Amino acid sequence: MILVFGGTTEGRKAIEVLEEAGKGYFYSTKTGEQEITLHHGQRIDGALDEEAMLAFCREHSIRLIVDAAHPFASQLHQTIEKVSVALDIPVIRYERIYPPRDESICWIDDYSQIPRDINSLLATTGVQSIAKLKPLEAEGIKVYYRILNRESSIALALKQGASNEQLCYYENPNDMPIKADAILLKESGISGGFVEKVEAAKAQGMRIIVLKRPDLPDTFTTVNGPYGLRRSVEKLLPEFYPLHSGLTTGTCATAAAVAQTLRLKKGETPDEVPVVLPNGETIKVAVGYGDDYAFCIKEAGDDPDVTDGLEIGAIVEDTLMIGKRDLIEIEGGIGVGVFTLPGFDYPPGEPAINKAPREMIVKNIMPLTNEHSPLNITIFVPQGEEIARRTFNPRLGIEGGISIIGVSGIVKPFSEEAFIDSIRKCMTVAKASGSERVVINSGGKSERFVKALYPTLPQQAFVEYGNYIGETLKIANEQDFKAVTLGVMLGKAVKLAAGNLDTHSRKSVMDKEFIKQMLDEAVCDIDISNITLAREIWEKLPKDKLSEFAKTIINHCADYCKPLLPNGQLTIMLIDDEGKVYQ
Known part of the structure; x- marks a missing residue:
């Protein structure tokens, strides 16, 4: 069982990941005032001291703690550390993302270091800090306390000696109710509105004093985003998730580039390197080294990806700016395909490294170099050309190897997002081919049958939807296709006719009662009680009833599909096992 300490934005995000x-898991907050919805978790409220936490962890067989509490909850962090050591329970610290420290700001380690050469101070450090700030008033400094406008906060502020005249309130970080000589902030991170508070104070010409966040125990595994949290849970408590996540080829290429740049610039060869993902969080990625390159082994997790286990390497070289467009030039080496058709992020002739991975590489490499040291980075995949034959690439017009892709940097297991993204890319290429019609189908068999009906269409006009019929039609509408042909075989058709726009067996099953209803509509009196596969119906139907039954199914499918393509013409083709097409 997992115990989460939250009450923060990070706590809420941790819930989303664990859900x-x-x-099941437990979610603990000190005050119980955070509004959250738990589907699988159980909420517990109230502070836990060391003794109570030890007892709770023993009673509920806690095997992992997630500390997503406020960064300044030092006492809680220390208690968690003591309990984790005593019971040998690993701790994941869900930390915030912090901007670099601005040197123009006054940074302090504790309240005693607040400068005394000010007349007034606006403190935004919370009601618990009021008692610590009272000595300033004794020295003649006027202190105002900006707190949350809620009864519990006001009562606690007054109890600690603040007057009503000293209290001011805010609803968002930009509120600046009092203009004092200086403002006191906590280093609360991006999610705590720190950047906005600093900017608002600068706009008022206020001196900015910031209390540094306290150090965390070295025994904690630190993450600063949802992907890192999930991957850490998968590592420390493998059985919690039935399926595990993986890394995109873009993240692997970035990790290899970072490792080789560290080797080139600093002589370092770490086993893991930090990679900043597109969402801003940082994860650690394992790397290895060759004679003049670094590499990362593609990790697909439980996603059925043919690139799983591939070596993705990076060669990094100092170069001259002459003839170069950018400070960091990215090229494709052996095993990385080349775009040969329009419709991608880059024109034909460019290496098949998509925009998001290129941006990831540049973002991660920039801090390791400078404007006087331009770099040339070559990404290569030794087995890429061979593996590419088993991907969508040949159909997309990507030749010579795999493509380096990935929008989020992380692959979720059996990721619908990844498959739908590939459909979207195929649709984009189909549109760029100039075809006004796109033919969508479930796979190689159905495509072979419908392709014979459209001999003049280019290869790119045929797109596989797998099971995602609804999403594919929505994408076709987004791409403004004027004509769409949907080829479907009976197994998926009977699910689609019942309104299941995702026909995967995890989402929908064959509904014999509904099939019997359609048979009745087509006046087909056959017994289907013993069938296990929908295609068995073809063998049971009289030949003179085949067309009528097919028409009935198509009409039901159209009821759910046509609304998804309001501006285009939809043709639905039902295909039997012999390749005969009904429409």
């Missing part, structure tokens, strides 16, 4: 597992 994906569909398993």
